[in-house]
Amino acid sequence: MIEIETVRLAYGDRTVLHDISLSLTERRIGIIGANGSGKSSFARLLNGLVLPSSGSVRIDGLDTRAKGKEVRRKVGFVFQNPDNQIVFPTVAEDLAFGMKNLRLPKDEIARKTDAILARYDLSDLRDHPAHLLSGGQKQLLAISGVLVMDPAYLVLDEPTTLLDLRNTRRIAAALEALAQTVILATHDLDLLEGFDRVLVFDEGRIVADDTPAAALPFYVERMA
Amino acid sequence: MLDLYRPGTSPLHSLSPGPKILVMMAAGTALFLVESLPLVLGALLLTLALYRLAGLTLGDALVQLRPLAPIFVIFLALQYWLSGPVLAAFVVLRLAALILLASLVTLTTRASDMIDTITRALALLRPLGVNPAKVGLAISLALRFIPVLGQITTDVREAQKTRGLERSVIATALPVAIRTLKMADDIADAIEARGYDPRA
Ligand SMILES: Nc1ncnc2c1ncn2[C@@H]1O[C@H](COP(=O)(O)OP(=O)(O)O)[C@@H](O)[C@H]1O
Ligand SMILES: [Mg+2]
Numbered sequence: 001m002i003e004i005e006t007v008r009l010a011y012g013d014r015t016v017l018h019d020i021s022l023s024l025t026e027r028r029i030g031i032i033g034a035n036g037s038g039k040s041s042f043a044r045l046l047n048g049l050v051l052p053s054s055g056s057v058r059i060d061g062l063d064t065r066a067k068g069k070e071v072r073r074k075v076g077f078v079f080q081n082p083d084n085q086i087v088f089p090t091v092a093e094d095l096a097f098g099m100k101n102l103r104l105p106k107d108e109i110a111r112k113t114d115a116i117l118a119r120y121d122l123s124d125l126r127d128h129p130a131h132l133l134s135g136g137q138k139q140l141l142a143i144s145g146v147l148v149m150d151p152a153y154l155v156l157d158e159p160t161t162l163l164d165l166r167n168t169r170r171i172a173a174a175l176e177a178l179a180q181t182v183i184l185a186t187h188d189l190d191l192l193e194g195f196d197r198v199l200v201f202d203e204g205r206i207v208a209d210d211t212p213a214a215a216l217p218f219y220v221e222r223m224a
Numbered sequence: 225m226l227d228l229y230r231p232g233t234s235p236l237h238s239l240s241p242g243p244k245i246l247v248m249m250a251a252g253t254a255l256f257l258v259e260s261l262p263l264v265l266g267a268l269l270l271t272l273a274l275y276r277l278a279g280l281t282l283g284d285a286l287v288q289l290r291p292l293a294p295i296f297v298i299f300l301a302l303q304y305w306l307s308g309p310v311l312a313a314f315v316v317l318r319l320a321a322l323i324l325l326a327s328l329v330t331l332t333t334r335a336s337d338m339i340d341t342i343t344r345a346l347a348l349l350r351p352l353g354v355n356p357a358k359v360g361l362a363i364s365l366a367l368r369f370i371p372v373l374g375q376i377t378t379d380v381r382e383a384q385k386t387r388g389l390e391r392s393v394i395a396t397a398l399p400v401a402i403r404t405l406k407m408a409d410d411i412a413d414a415i416e417a418r419g420y421d422p423r424a
Contacts, residue, residue, distance in 0.1 A: 044413075047417060049417060069419075072419055076417075079413070079414060083372060083407075084411050084414055086368065087361075087364065087411065089335045089364065089368045090334070092336075096336065097420075101418060126231070127229060127334070131375070149418070
């Protein structure tokens with residue numbers, strides 16, 4: 001469970017999230033809102049990439065301020081631009097990075113690498129230079145690099161914004177099949193079909209918190 | 225070094241990188257002690273035989289030399305003019321053997337294995353305040369992002385061309401610098417999010 005208690009977030013003297021309190025228990029949670037509404041800031045709070053200026057964020061009881069390392073282990077994060085989160089020159093090396101940080105033994109790293117490559121149909125690309133992958137393959141690799149660390153939660157910040165329709169569908173299918181809790185910030189409302197809960201952000205406040213059936217029309221109306 | 229690794233199962237691939245690098249360095253040094261043309265020729269042929277052993281072709285070997293072709297021509301011409309054909313051939317063949325030998329190591333060693341080895345070697349420098357894991361990560365990042373920087377520069381130059389600004393150094397350098405800084409910021413976040421602990 002994710003518990004957010006009277007959180008305010010400011011960059012300098014500019015408040016970008018105002019007094020947010022929620023608890024998230026659903027398996028599929030969507031975050032929508034205009035550019036600059038605070039989606040990324042909210043997402044980053046969830047794995048301790050940013051810390052609240054006041055209030056607290058707890059993941060399964062772990063405070064992001066006090067237990068940053070444990071929190072990052074529980075909450076995987078996927079960024080918008082896969083190019084900037086693939087940090088090793090080749091596919092298999094990059095997959096190993098997070099697992100090495102977890103101090104997993106070599107044979108386990110090899111086993112999990114094989115499994116995830118097979119799962120996403122990337123086995124032929126094992127030793128392929130990362131910069132030669134397609135956009136969709138890069139984002140799948142970025143997601144894989146997080147999944148091999150076995151997080152309980154996966155937070156994704158606009159993972160399909162830079163992708164074409166076909167690759168967006170690949171990512172959507174991958175996300176749908178995950179056992180993890182998924183928290184997805186997106187402009188692509190189609191991705192939220194079947195989600196349990198959608199939070200609508202506007203200027204740093206949550207202006208709707210509902211099922212997709214109710215929250216999506218509300219958002220579309222508001223943006224019109 | 226980046227695109228160079230060719231997956232394979234040859235004895236050269238399975239040799240661990242440490243000994244491989246040491247042998248290459250020793251052989252490279254030995255090449256400079258050799259003073260006869262036939263011996264250098266022999267060394268070159270031996271190197272090419274090792275390429276075969278690694279499952280690589282003569283074409284692969286030539287590809288390694290191609291970027292240096294202009295240098296070879298200059299050397300050859302200079303040496304020919306200074307000291308005649310035999311010495312010119314000797315110098316150029318020795319250089320070729322050396323480059324092929326070094327390339328053979330990178331062709332048969334994964335960047336990550338190479339980095340692990342360098343990191344272990346650097347552990348000796350820990351008393352001097354060197355953090356080997358950090359150096360290793362820095363090398364990986366450099367290998368990973370050099371092609372990305374190239375891509376960014378190309379993108380920016382193309383964008384500026386449509387505005388007729390391709391000749392202006394500032395119109396290219398400034399956007400490249402800004403995008404690179406933004407990228408560096410994102411990369412730092414990603415590394416942190418993936419559990420990297422700089423103190424470890
Ligand atoms: N590192 C930062 N420093 C200062 N301001 C920031 C920073 N990151 C985001 N902001 C500001 O916070 C507000 C919310 O941004 P963000 O969370 O990125 O929104 P979204 O992801 O919905 O576009 C924006 O006004 C943005 O300019
Ligand atoms: Mg954002």
